[in-house]
Amino acid sequence: xxxxxxxxxxxxxxxxxxxxxxxxxxxxxxxxxxxxxxxxxxxxxxxxxxxxxxxxxxxxxxxxxxxxxxxxxxxxxxxxxxxxxxxxxxxxxxxxxxxxxxxxxxxxxxxxxxxxxxxxxxxxxxxxxxxxxxxxxxxxxxxxxxxxxxxxxxxxxxxxxxxxxxxxxxxxxxxxxxxxxxxxxxxxxxxxxxxxxxxxxxxxxxxxxxxxxxxxxxxxxxxxxxxxxxxxxxxxxxxxxxxxxxxxxxxxxxxxxxxxxxxxxxxxxxxxxxxxxxxxxxxxxxxxxxxxxxxxxxxxxxxxxx
Amino acid sequence: xxxxxxxxxxxxxxxxxxxxxxxxxxxxxxxxxxxxxxxxxxxxxxxxxxxxxxxxxxxxxxxxxxxxxxxxxxxxxxxxxxxxxxxxxxxxxxxxxxxxxxxxxxxxxxxxxxxxxxxxxxxxxxxxxxxxxxxxxxxxxxxxxxxxxxxxxxxxxxxxxxxxxxxxxxxxxxxxxxxxxxxxxxxxxxxxxxxxxxxxxxxxxxxxxxxxxxxxxxxxxxxxxxxxxxxxxxxxxxxxxxxxxxxxxxxxxxxxxxxxxxxxxxxxxxxxxxxxxxxxxxxxxxxxxxxxxx
Numbered sequence: 001x002x003x004x005x006x007x008x009x010x011x012x013x014x015x016x017x018x019x020x021x022x023x024x025x026x027x028x029x030x031x032x033x034x035x036x037x038x039x040x041x042x043x044x045x046x047x048x049x050x051x052x053x054x055x056x057x058x059x060x061x062x063x064x065x066x067x068x069x070x071x072x073x074x075x076x077x078x079x080x081x082x083x084x085x086x087x088x089x090x091x092x093x094x095x096x097x098x099x100x101x102x103x104x105x106x107x108x109x110x111x112x113x114x115x116x117x118x119x120x121x122x123x124x125x126x127x128x129x130x131x132x133x134x135x136x137x138x139x140x141x142x143x144x145x146x147x148x149x150x151x152x153x154x155x156x157x158x159x160x161x162x163x164x165x166x167x168x169x170x171x172x173x174x175x176x177x178x179x180x181x182x183x184x185x186x187x188x189x190x191x192x193x194x195x196x197x198x199x200x201x202x203x204x205x206x207x208x209x210x211x212x213x214x215x216x217x218x219x220x221x222x223x224x225x226x227x228x229x230x231x232x233x234x235x236x237x238x239x240x241x242x243x244x245x246x247x248x249x250x251x252x253x254x255x256x257x258x259x260x261x262x263x264x265x266x267x268x269x270x271x272x273x274x275x276x277x278x279x280x281x282x283x284x285x286x287x288x289x290x291x292x293x294x295x296x297x298x299x300x301x302x303x304x305x306x
Numbered sequence: 307x308x309x310x311x312x313x314x315x316x317x318x319x320x321x322x323x324x325x326x327x328x329x330x331x332x333x334x335x336x337x338x339x340x341x342x343x344x345x346x347x348x349x350x351x352x353x354x355x356x357x358x359x360x361x362x363x364x365x366x367x368x369x370x371x372x373x374x375x376x377x378x379x380x381x382x383x384x385x386x387x388x389x390x391x392x393x394x395x396x397x398x399x400x401x402x403x404x405x406x407x408x409x410x411x412x413x414x415x416x417x418x419x420x421x422x423x424x425x426x427x428x429x430x431x432x433x434x435x436x437x438x439x440x441x442x443x444x445x446x447x448x449x450x451x452x453x454x455x456x457x458x459x460x461x462x463x464x465x466x467x468x469x470x471x472x473x474x475x476x477x478x479x480x481x482x483x484x485x486x487x488x489x490x491x492x493x494x495x496x497x498x499x500x501x502x503x504x505x506x507x508x509x510x511x512x513x514x515x516x517x518x519x520x521x522x523x524x525x526x527x528x529x530x531x532x533x534x535x536x537x538x539x540x541x542x543x544x545x546x547x548x549x550x551x552x553x554x555x556x557x558x559x560x561x562x563x564x565x566x567x568x569x570x571x572x573x574x575x576x577x578x579x580x581x582x583x584x585x586x587x588x589x590x591x592x593x594x595x596x597x598x599x600x
Contacts (some may be wrong), residue, residue: 023450136583156560156562156563244445246445247538250453265453267538267539273449
């Protein structure tokens with residue numbers, strides 16, 4: 001187990017290293033980074049000053065060392081637009097993203113798990129087909145379009161829900177739906193296949209042989225075990241939701257990190273863009289590491305894979 | 307993929323599959339129609355999609371009060387004909403979608419074969435990069451790249467290719483790992499074929515099926531990503547008529563209830579993505595039973 005953790009940790013560190021290297025190299029090899037890192041419309045003198053300040057005349061590996069050392073000190077640069085450290089900005093937006101992701105997760109589980117169970121219990125009947133159609137739509141409809149159409153109906157025509165911003169529980173409903181829609185489909189698919197697997201197992205057969213009513217077999221014996229992979233996936237998806245909410249947050253003007261990324265693009269605020277992408281990637285690498293460990297704890301066979 | 311059968315898959319076999327029951331006619335017809343519309347856009351479109359008449363702003367579709375036959379699907383915030391923009395938008399989506407899928411496919415397949423067949427440090431390097439890039443949320447990564455290189459149609463194709471090749475590399479590598487242990491590869495080695503020849507003549511034809519299936523499934527993903535990038539203002543630059551860009555413009559009339567500017571481009575995206583996904587699903591089951599879990 002120890003060896004496994006060390007190996008996974010090494011992989012995670014390599015991933016973080018490659019992540020920073022990717023970001024670093026793309027910025028430097030595709031043009032003059034000073035143009036990106038200096039405010040638009042800066043004079044030639046300013047550019048020269050930035051060149052000297054960032055050490056852009058030095059060899060690449062020296063530059064990378066500097067980039068990494070400031071990263072490790074938590075210095076992600078300053079935002080041009082807000083005139084504050086990017087890290088502070090990011091951390092002030094993160095709670096909103098987490099709130100939205102949590103709401104979207106609740107929605108996606110409330111829809112995904114029951115419909116997945118129904119699809120598994122009534123496999124190959126009409127409910128299963130409806131479920132498949134729903135899953136396909138969930139994976140095919142762009143979330144920002146779902147959001148826009150919802151604004152059209154619930155805000156413009158019906159006037160029930162606020163179209164943008166944050167502040168009340170009503171503000172969360174539409175963004176959470178638009179964001180959770182895709183994940184509801186994914187959770188449904190996994191619940192269905194997980195339930196099908198459990199329903200075919202020996203202990204479910206035994207429960208049935210004991211003469212337990214079918215409802216009890218499904219609710220007590222099958223459901224609990226089928227839930228494990230779904231909840232694990234949900235854990236990963238929560239982090240992914242925070243990082244894919246850009247379009248949904250933009251549509252609803254929700255003040256999370258996705259909206260921050262959009263503002264970074266719109267105001268040509270490159271340090272913000274760079275930091276948001278780095279933080280997002282780092283978060284996912286860290287979560288993947290913990291999930292790998294968790295899986296190995298649950299299933300010892302994984303530890304001995306090559 | 308299953309060896310001897312896979313090895314005997316010829317072009318003829320692939321086409322005979324089209325006659326199998328359950329062929330998804332509707333998605334195929336929709337996709338072909340969109341393709342035809344894209345090709346003949348300049349014949350079909352009644353107006354120039356990039357030039358509007360400011361006096362004709364926000365005209366509703368013909369069947370609604372205030373609409374006219376002149377603009378069947380209405381006009382947008384600068385008086386451009388929505389129908390014409392949708393028609394030319396099909397061209398943008400098709401061109402960007404297909405080229406990006408092909409770029410990502412070639413890159414991913416080549417790197418996947420190299421990684422799987424050569425093994426060793428080549429494999430380690432390619433797979434670590436793949437893992438890292440897969441960890442980045444595709445859209446966020448694409449936004450970052452677009453912010454670095456600037457928006458243009460050409461750049462979008464390169465960006466989407468750079469973001470999505472990893473999906474191919476992973477799957478193809480897995481297949482190559484099992485292919486290289488098979489007898490026909492061993493015999494080729496005994497016969498004195500070079501590594502390059504084996505990879506090109508013996509491995510590549512056997513992973514093409516998977517690459518095609520993945521490509522079809524990827525088409526939908528790529529089109530949605532392109533639309534999202536354009537929607538955020540880092541995709542196809544205005545005034546080009548891309549569907550994602552039309553949605554971004556449509557936001558301007560959303561609160562006033564100008565539904566046609568939002569609903570219609572979204573419907574086009576949905577139809578195309580849904581068709582690509584249905585076709586991809588069918589191909590996956592038909593061509594490559596092992597990919598069913600994907």
